Amino acid sequence: MPTDDSLPLAPRDLLVLAVLAEGPLHGYGIIKEVEARSDAGVLLDPANLYRVLRRMRSLGWIEETEDTEERRRTHRLTRAGRTILAAEVSRLERLLAHARPAVAGDL
Numbered sequence: 001m002p003t004d005d006s007l008p009l010a011p012r013d014l015l016v017l018a019v020l021a022e023g024p025l026h027g028y029g030i031i032k033e034v035e036a037r038s039d040a041g042v043l044l045d046p047a048n049l050y051r052v053l054r055r056m057r058s059l060g061w062i063e064e065t066e067d068t069e070e071r072r073r074t075h076r077l078t079r080a081g082r083t084i085l086a087a088e089v090s091r092l093e094r095l096l097a098h099a100r101p102a103v104a105g106d107l
Contacts, residue, residue: 006059009088012042016052017061017077017085024065024076027053056081 009017012034019025019033030053031044044052053075056062061081067074077085 006084007088007091009084011038012044012048012052013056014085014088015042016049016056017081017088020062020075020077021082021085024067024074026067026070026072026074030075 015034015037016030019030019037025033027046027049031046031049034042034044053062053064057064057075059080060078061084062075063078065074065076066072
């Protein structure tokens with residue numbers, strides 16, 4: 001179970017975990033997918049991405065693997081990473097459920 005200080009996630013962290021939930025990916029691929037999923041609202045430069053990945057590895061949310069065919073390091077979600085991603089999505093869905101009526105004028 002995530003600790004209280006794990007959530008909320010920064011948008012970039014949420015998107016990195018969501019991208020990796022679909023399968024292992026190398027750094028450049030993560031950068032491009034995060035950019036695409038956020039409609040260019042979340043931009044990661046390589047230095048920032050690798051800082052995020054190091055932190056996520058130290059927390060046990062992702063692990064690094066080596067793609068021997070392409071000779072590059074890839075990253076994949078761990079069970080702990082999947083748990084934190086699910087907890088954050090659930091948290092955001094609860095918030096949106098309370099916020100939607102205000103936007104619709106139903107409050």
